[in-house]
Structure formats: structure tokens, C-alpha cells
Amino acid sequence: MQQEISVLLVGNHALLIDSLAARLMSEACCSVLLTARTPTSALTVVYEHEVNIVLMDIDMAETDCLNTAAEIRISRPRTSIILIGAMIEDQYVMQALRLGAMGFLLKSDLSRKLVPAFREAAVGGALFPEEVQSRIIIGSDGAHLRQPCVEGRQNPRLLTEFDHLTN
Numbered sequence: 001m002q003q004e005i006s007v008l009l010v011g012n013h014a015l016l017i018d019s020l021a022a023r024l025m026s027e028a029c030c031s032v033l034l035t036a037r038t039p040t041s042a043l044t045v046v047y048e049h050e051v052n053i054v055l056m057d058i059d060m061a062e063t064d065c066l067n068t069a070a071e072i073r074i075s076r077p078r079t080s081i082i083l084i085g086a087m088i089e090d091q092y093v094m095q096a097l098r099l100g101a102m103g104f105l106l107k108s109d110l111s112r113k114l115v116p117a118f119r120e121a122a123v124g125g126a127l128f129p130e131e132v133q134s135r136i137i138i139g140s141d142g143a144h145l146r147q148p149c150v151e152g153r154q155n156p157r158l159l160t161e162f163d164h165l166t167n
Contacts, residue, residue: 005122006032006050010042010065011057011084016107020055020114029118039068046072051079053121058085058092059107066092070099080121084110090145093132097143103127 007030011017017035024030034049036042039060045051054072058065069081082103083096096104102121105113106129117127128136135146 004031005052005118006030006034007118008034008036008042008045008049008051008054010036010039010054010068012037012060013057016057020110023114024118027115029115029122039065042068043071046076046079051076053080053082053102053118055082055084055118057107058083066095066099069096069101073099073101080124082117082121082127088129088131090132093128094145096128097136097145101126104129104132 007024009017009020009024011020014037017037021033021035025033030053032049034045034051036045039056042054042056046054054069056065056069065083069083072079072081080102081096081099082105083092083101084105084107085092086107088104088106093104102124103117103126105117105127109129113127120127132145136143137146
């Protein structure tokens with residue numbers, strides 16, 4: 001018997017969340033599907049239900065999705081978090097790594113990477129865009145993101161300072 005997977009989709013664009021829900025259900029990626037339109041309501045759902053995977057849109061205006069994702073990781077450490085966004089920004093990828101997210105997907109890649117990302121997260125794997133995968137360094141102190149190549153050479157300095165991000 002296959003393990004039941006409970007999924008929470010978080011986003012304020014109904015069309016996006018509804019289409020993701022339809023795709024996940026059609027691919028039999030989950031047995032329970034919950035939705036939340038705000039990070040605050042996502043926390044309520046996570047506290048009331050056993051959620052295996054949270055897919056959260058970080059592009060919601062006037063909300064603090066990354067702090068919500070961090071709170072979910074603290075309160076429910078076994079819950080996998082996958083973040084989605086319109087662009088790859090190092091600060092978001094670094095924050096995703098810092099909070100232990102199992103993936104970061106571009107919205108433009110969702111049609112071909114959504115299902116593989118859920119299958120990876122269900123077994124404890126991670127999925128990040130190809131553009132940053134080679135820059136992710138796993139060390140004894142966690143995962144970090146190396147700076148991109150500068151003038152054809154790799155800069156060995158790790159981006160580990162998060163002072164400019166909200167804690």
C-alpha cells in the first residue's frame with residue numbers, strides 16, 4: 001500500500017493554486033489536498049492537520065512567506081517545504097536553503113517539474129533549478145549557496161550572511 005501524502009498549497013492566486021491542485025490530483029501525487037490563500041491561514045492548516053508537503057508561493061504581495069515557511073519547519077520539522085517564485089533570486093534560494101526547504105521551483109517550470117518535485121520531497125529528496133544546483137554546497141553547518149562565476153572564475157566565497165533578510 002502506498003503512503004498517504006497530505007499536501008498544502010499556499011498562494012493568493014486562485015487560478016494558480018486551483019491548476020496546481022488539479023495537476024497533483026490527476027497525477028495521484030497526494031491523497032489529501034488542502035489549500036490556503038495566505039501564510040497566516042497556512043499556519044492554521046498546518047497546526048490542525050498532519051501535512052507532509054507544503055508548496056508555497058513566495059510572490060504573494062504584502063506577506064512574509066519565508067518567515068511562515070520557517071515557522072512551519074520549526075513547528076513541524078518532518079513537513080517538507082517547496083517554494084515557488086517567478087524568478088530565481090539568490091536571497092530567496094539562500095533563505096530556502098537556510099530554512100531547510102526541499103525545493104525551489106520557478107513558476108515557468110511548474111508544468112514539467114511539479115510532479116517530480118513532489119515525488120522527490122515525498123522520499124526526502126530536494127529539487128532546485130539547474131541554474132543554482134551546481135552552486136549549492138552541503139557542509140557540516142548546513143547548505144549554502146556559492147556566488148556565481150565572476151569573469152570566468154568561480155568565487156570561493158560562500159554567501160552565508162543573511163543580515164539583509166528578515167529573521
